[in-house]
Amino acid sequence: MTEESQRRDSPDEAANSHGVEETSSYLGLRGRLRLPTQMIGTFIMIPRVEIVEMAVIAGFDAVVFDLEHGAITVEDLPPLCAAAAAGGGATIARIASHRDIEIGRALDMGVDGVIVPHVSSISTAHALVEAARFPPSGKRSLNPYVRGLHFAGSEPNALDNANSNAAFIAMIEGSDAVEIAAEIGDINGIDGLFIGPVDLAGELGFPGQPEHPEVVAVIRKLIARLCERGVATAIYAPNASAANRWFAEGVSLVVVSADSAVVIDAFKSLRGMINPLGS
Numbered sequence: 464m465t466e467e468s469q470r471r472d473s474p475d476e477a478a479n480s481h482g483v484e485e486t487s488s489y490l491g492l493r494g495r496l497r498l499p500t501q502m503i504g505t506f507i508m509i510p511r512v513e514i515v516e517m518a519v520i521a522g523f524d525a526v527v528f529d530l531e532h533g534a535i536t537v538e539d540l541p542p543l544c545a546a547a548a549a550g551g552g553a554t555i556a557r558i559a560s561h562r563d564i565e566i567g568r569a570l571d572m573g574v575d576g577v578i579v580p581h582v583s584s585i586s587t588a589h590a591l592v593e594a595a596r597f598p599p600s601g602k603r604s605l606n607p608y609v610r611g612l613h614f615a616g617s618e619p620n621a622l623d624n625a626n627s628n629a630a631f632i633a634m635i636e637g638s639d640a641v642e643i644a645a646e647i648g649d650i651n652g653i654d655g656l657f658i659g660p661v662d663l664a665g666e667l668g669f670p671g672q673p674e675h676p677e678v679v680a681v682i683r684k685l686i687a688r689l690c691e692r693g694v695a696t697a698i699y700a701p702n703a704s705a706a707n708r709w710f711a712e713g714v715s716l717v718v719v720s721a722d723s724a725v726v727i728d729a730f731k732s733l734r735g736m737i738n739p740l741g742s
């Protein structure tokens with residue numbers, strides 16, 4: 464880990480004082496992003512607690528609620544978070560835009576962290592991080608009676624704990640962002656960079672082909688650069704072999720496929736194996 468990454472603001476003391484061998488979900492998402500551990504996540508597009516429960520029961524470490532592209536709104540988050548937390552799954556909201564209010568509201572609902580899409584400048588990254596932290600660290604607006612603060616504004620250290628525990632992950636999914644990714648990753652308060660191969664593929668001239676060899680080559684180099692610098696990385700993988708490849712490259716969090724894709728693939732496969740008489 465570089466000096467630069469060590470000086471960043473830190474998750475709670477418990478997380479900092481534990482070594483790799485004590486890795487477990489009690490460290491929280493932010494704490495786990497600090498360790499050389501690897502987590503498997505999946506995108507949740509369908510706002511049903513049962514889907515979240517199934518993902519966690521199946522062994523996924525984290526669920527990413529996709530407010531950018533899924534049929535999920537901020538109001539869906541509390542029961543979805545409760546469902547994941549009951550099974551020990553970490554909860555992340557991929558928000559839809561760069562509006563401060565969206566970052567704050569997702570955290571108010573009780574997610575463990577946020578992923579912010581399309582971050583491509585240093586100044587934007589700084590502003591977005593501030594939206595996720597209460598003063599004096601940032602500019603997150605406060606109402607203490609929210610789920611994310613245990614509904615109880617009076618809890619001692621509630622705001623410090625919220626600042627220490629909420630993970631902030633910026634998405635790198637444009638060619639301009641790739642160029643400055645290491646500097647974005649060094650910003651105090653950024654816990655990881657999530658590479659978006661789908662949008663990046665479009666920018667590189669291969670729309671809809673996140674597995675195109677040229678796209679994979681660009682991402683491989685980026686991951687190596689970030690890992691060397693001690694910046695935690697996350698990425699979307701469309702399938703298991705892509706997920707395994709990115710884990711082998713040292714990625715901390717691989718978000719593989721999505722609930723909707725898993726369900727339709729299973730339906731198609733099942734349907735394909737059944738042959739009614741006369742068909």
Ligand code: 3PY
Nearest residue numbers: 636659660661662699
């Ligand atoms: C991308 O790959 O562009 C993403 O946003 C991941 O879903």
Ligand code: MG
Nearest residue numbers: 636659661662
């Ligand atoms: Mg994207």
